[in-house]
Amino acid sequence: MKSSRKLGLVMIAPAAIMIILFFLLPVVLTAVFSMTNMTTATGISGGVYQIAPNSLITLKSTMPDIAAELAEPRYAIDEAGLKAVEGLGLAPGIAAELRAKHAGEVFPTRREAERMIKDLAERPSTRDVKQISEQFNRSVVNTRFDSKEELFSALDTLGLKLTPEQKETVAQATYTGWTWTTDNFSRIASSPDMARVLLNTALYVALVLTLFNVGYALLLAIWTHYMPPTPASIFRGIWLLPRITPVVIYVMLWKWLAWDTGFISVLMGKFGYPPKNYLLDTAYHAWFFVVLINGFIGASMGMLVFSSAMKAIPKSQFYASEVDGASRWQQIRYIILPQMRWPILFVTCYQTLSLLASFNEILLATNGGPGNATEVWALSAYHTALRNYAGNLEYGLGAAMALVLVVIGVTLSLLYLRVFNYGTLVAKPLIED
Amino acid sequence: MTILPTLKSLAVAAAILASTSAFALAKDVTINVWAGGTGPNDVYRLDAIEIAAQQLQRQAALKGEDLKITVEKKAYSGWDDFKQALTLAAEAKTAPNIVVSGHEDIAPWSQAGLIVPVEDYVDLDAWPLNGIYENLLQIASYNGTVYGIPQDAESRPMFFWKPYMKAIGYSDADLDALPQSVQDGKYTMKNLLEDAKKMQEKGLVQPGYGFYPRTSNGPDYWQFYTSFGGAMEENGKLVFDKAAMTRTYQFFADAVKAGVTKKNHIGMPGDQWWKEVATGKAGIWDGGTWHYARLVNQEGLKDFFANVIFTLIPAGEGGKANTLTHPLVYLLTAGHDKEDTDIAAQLITIASEPRINALHAVKSAHLGISEAESEVDFYSADRWTREATERLLPHANAMPNNSDFGKYWNIMWKNLEASWTGAKSVDAAVSDAESELKSTLGDKIVIR
Numbered sequence: 001m002k003s004s005r006k007l008g009l010v011m012i013a014p015a016a017i018m019i020i021l022f023f024l025l026p027v028v029l030t031a032v033f034s035m036t037n038m039t040t041a042t043g044i045s046g047g048v049y050q051i052a053p054n055s056l057i058t059l060k061s062t063m064p065d066i067a068a069e070l071a072e073p074r075y076a077i078d079e080a081g082l083k084a085v086e087g088l089g090l091a092p093g094i095a096a097e098l099r100a101k102h103a104g105e106v107f108p109t110r111r112e113a114e115r116m117i118k119d120l121a122e123r124p125s126t127r128d129v130k131q132i133s134e135q136f137n138r139s140v141v142n143t144r145f146d147s148k149e150e151l152f153s154a155l156d157t158l159g160l161k162l163t164p165e166q167k168e169t170v171a172q173a174t175y176t177g178w179t180w181t182t183d184n185f186s187r188i189a190s191s192p193d194m195a196r197v198l199l200n201t202a203l204y205v206a207l208v209l210t211l212f213n214v215g216y217a218l219l220l221a222i223w224t225h226y227m228p229p230t231p232a233s234i235f236r237g238i239w240l241l242p243r244i245t246p247v248v249i250y251v252m253l254w255k256w257l258a259w260d261t262g263f264i265s266v267l268m269g270k271f272g273y274p275p276k277n278y279l280l281d282t283a284y285h286a287w288f289f290v291v292l293i294n295g296f297i298g299a300s301m302g303m304l305v306f307s308s309a310m311k312a313i314p315k316s317q318f319y320a321s322e323v324d325g326a327s328r329w330q331q332i333r334y335i336i337l338p339q340m341r342w343p344i345l346f347v348t349c350y351q352t353l354s355l356l357a358s359f360n361e362i363l364l365a366t367n368g369g370p371g372n373a374t375e376v377w378a379l380s381a382y383h384t385a386l387r388n389y390a391g392n393l394e395y396g397l398g399a400a401m402a403l404v405l406v407v408i409g410v411t412l413s414l415l416y417l418r419v420f421n422y423g424t425l426v427a428k429p430l431i432e433d
Numbered sequence: 434m435t436i437l438p439t440l441k442s443l444a445v446a447a448a449i450l451a452s453t454s455a456f457a458l459a460k461d462v463t464i465n466v467w468a469g470g471t472g473p474n475d476v477y478r479l480d481a482i483e484i485a486a487q488q489l490q491r492q493a494a495l496k497g498e499d500l501k502i503t504v505e506k507k508a509y510s511g512w513d514d515f516k517q518a519l520t521l522a523a524e525a526k527t528a529p530n531i532v533v534s535g536h537e538d539i540a541p542w543s544q545a546g547l548i549v550p551v552e553d554y555v556d557l558d559a560w561p562l563n564g565i566y567e568n569l570l571q572i573a574s575y576n577g578t579v580y581g582i583p584q585d586a587e588s589r590p591m592f593f594w595k596p597y598m599k600a601i602g603y604s605d606a607d608l609d610a611l612p613q614s615v616q617d618g619k620y621t622m623k624n625l626l627e628d629a630k631k632m633q634e635k636g637l638v639q640p641g642y643g644f645y646p647r648t649s650n651g652p653d654y655w656q657f658y659t660s661f662g663g664a665m666e667e668n669g670k671l672v673f674d675k676a677a678m679t680r681t682y683q684f685f686a687d688a689v690k691a692g693v694t695k696k697n698h699i700g701m702p703g704d705q706w707w708k709e710v711a712t713g714k715a716g717i718w719d720g721g722t723w724h725y726a727r728l729v730n731q732e733g734l735k736d737f738f739a740n741v742i743f744t745l746i747p748a749g750e751g752g753k754a755n756t757l758t759h760p761l762v763y764l765l766t767a768g769h770d771k772e773d774t775d776i777a778a779q780l781i782t783i784a785s786e787p788r789i790n791a792l793h794a795v796k797s798a799h800l801g802i803s804e805a806e807s808e809v810d811f812y813s814a815d816r817w818t819r820e821a822t823e824r825l826l827p828h829a830n831a832m833p834n835n836s837d838f839g840k841y842w843n844i845m846w847k848n849l850e851a852s853w854t855g856a857k858s859v860d861a862a863v864s865d866a867e868s869e870l871k872s873t874l875g876d877k878i879v880i881r
Contacts, residue, residue: 388513
């Protein structure tokens with residue numbers, strides 16, 4: 001018994017590893033990222049401490065004297081620097097001339113110090129000039145410190161008398177990396193645009209799901225159910241085409257149809273209507289096309305599931321009902337639909353989740369426009385985390401948005417299972433008791 | 434007799450050693466260069482590095498070094514994809530050695546440690562870098578450190594279709610004087626909308642084609658904000674000027690209301706826009722100096738100067754005529770061998786020489802980066818580069834290098850698009866932008 005249990009664990013191990021790596025980990029990482037203010041500017045792997053003029057702006061209001069002192073760049077030709085230059089292994093004349101002519105001088109910027117170095121009799125190469133000037137750098141401006149300890153020891157060598165609290169304040173102001181925060185969620189909760197995007201998402205999922213993925217799919221399945229087998233198969237095959245066409249090409253076809261140089265405009269032009277971009281003309285137009293594009297792709301899956309479920313209904317039930325004089329509508333109402341409960345549950349649940357997360361068709365067709373009218377949650381998360389004209393991608397906020405989507409998805413799944421009474425579906429058949 | 438094989442093997446060993454010491458002087462380097470926003474007219478952004486590599490190899494040969502540089506080039510036509518790819522590659526430590534990107538990336542990328550200061554590797558006091566316009570070098574700097582070497586300059590003018598301007602009553606003399614009267618603030622945004630309306634009323638252009646601006650997000654829209662008196666940054670802090678932003682949003686809402694700009698203009702296919710402005714379907718539009726190259730080379734507008742006149746972006750209420758320069762810069766990425774980065778820096782330096790840079794400027798209709806370049810006959814003989822440099826560059830602003838500017842930009846753009854399409858009223862868009870800026874940037878932005 002014991003060994004078989006162990007064997008079971010071994011057998012399940014590959015699946016368990018896959019589940020953890022590819023299903024659980026992304027969600028966990030999303031949750032972790034969502035609690036940070038991570039952006040391109042903060043980096044992903046972590047930050048450093050950099051006393052840059054820009055980071056000192058905030059420090060200026062609380063500690064003006066220290067901020068001014070820190071921002072001071074200095075290049076001092078002192079003995080320590082000269083010793084260091086001697087150790088570089090360059091031509092000996094360089095250090096000697098520096099000591100003889102320039103010892104004790106202080107230069108406010110690196111460029112000025114380097115100009116002096118370039119004027120030495122034995123003119124060093126650009127690379128050596130950089131190396132020499134670095135030996136005289138007596139400021140911490142723009143130096144990157146990997147840890148707080150390095151930063152504090154540099155502050156100490158500068159001769160700044162700072163209390164531990166002041167040091168911590170400096171460290172906080174000069175840290176370039178990301179920090180833990182819950183701000184993303186308060187931004188999501190307080191932004192009027194986020195509320196609008198959420199509403200868009202609800203509308204998108206509801207419309208596509210009810211009109212196409214379930215409604216139209218059911219209609220197609222019933223139609224083909226009553227057709228002779230060969231035309232039914234051809235019909236179903238045609239309905240599969242949008243699903244198997246590459247999305248980019250499929251959306252291009254719609255654009256070709258709806259653009260102001262497209263088919264509809266040309267056709268309407270024959271009747272004297274000026275061409276217009278039907279796809280993006282108004283929010284209503286955009287929604288119309290977004291729902292159609294996604295609906296025609298999504299309807300095929302429900303159609304296949306429902307068709308095969310209908311095939312499983314015993315033929316005798318249809319024959320018996322016909323003998324009783326039942327109409328087609330009565331057959332649909334009293335035979336087909338009651339037995340379609342579980343397929344409908346499955347398709348509704350599955351398609352809700354995939355619609356919640358899907359955005360590629362909308363990205364390609366309207367990119368959320370016009371005026372963010374068709375911006376749905378997943379697209380907005382993508383735009384936030386991975387698209388920015390100015391190159392500053394907001395990973396943290398994007399992750400928080402993705403996490404909200406995960407929570408909505410899980411909640412909805414549980415709700416569906418409850419409404420459709422999943423318990424009875426998986427209950428043991430009575431015959432086995 | 435046993436000494437012979439020993440000698441033999443010693444000789445072989447010596448030969449191998451000798452050959453490796455000969456190879457020690459040889460160096461094979463592969464330098465990767467990526468460039469964003471790079472179409473067929475902008476290939477010299479990458480090719481200039483290749484030309485520079487040949488020059489550097491020759492220099493090395495004279496010093497007795499056997500240096501072999503292979504340049505691997507990658508051009509991205511768009512910006513979003515490029516920036517996404519570069520950021521993620523840099524985070525994964527697989528970034529190219531040299532990146533050609535907009536100067537506004539310097540702030541976030543340097544803060545994240547993705548790029549290193551170029552001034553650590555080059556001599557800014559030596560030719561050709563000491564000849565680069567000082568303001569361009571400023572734009573390529575952050576925190577007082579020079580991070581990039583300007584690769585080009587440009588500005589973003591307003592274009593007018595000459596025949597239509599004549600048809601609504603402008604004489605040749607009026608048109609010749611137009612750039613100056615825009616510059617003096619006599620011809621304003623208000624006049625622009627009126628002229629666009631006149632063109633439509635006369636049936637010269639279709640409704641919505643009077644004023645035909647850029648169809649997607651881009652630096653152009655900051656010019657309108659400046660035009661209406663807005664400032665982007667002051668003393669290192671970002672600025673959101675509510676009144677100026679309201680006037681900017683209102684301008685586009687008014688243009689839509691007057692029917693001179695399409696409500697659904699944003700997001701229309703780029704190719705269609707190009708074709709339309711090149712064939713006189715649109716009356717007035719804004720764009721970059723580099724549009725000249727595309728209009729003439731790809732879109733078939735042969736007689737540009739007979740058909741198009743260009744000016745600064747006219748002044749709006751509260752502001753002045755302006756244009757924006759958005760130089761691309763050569764940047765050095767972090768995480769490479771110091772020697773390789775040093776070679777990359779030398780290549781950038783050579784590529785910035787006036788003659789080599791002029792190839793890019795003339796082919797792509799961008800502007801030169803140094804005074805010396807405008808003295809190169811090949812450059813100054815080109816009418817477009819000469820006129821655009823003289824007329825626009827002295828009035829050019831730039832966007833700030835601030836690591837939070839991207840967030841500001843997103844919020845500004847989102848609400849501009851919403852008020853443009855009527856999804857929000859202008860007041861609601863400005864107030865939404867304000868509240869989102871407050872919650873996003875806190876005291877890093879001054880709202881006034």
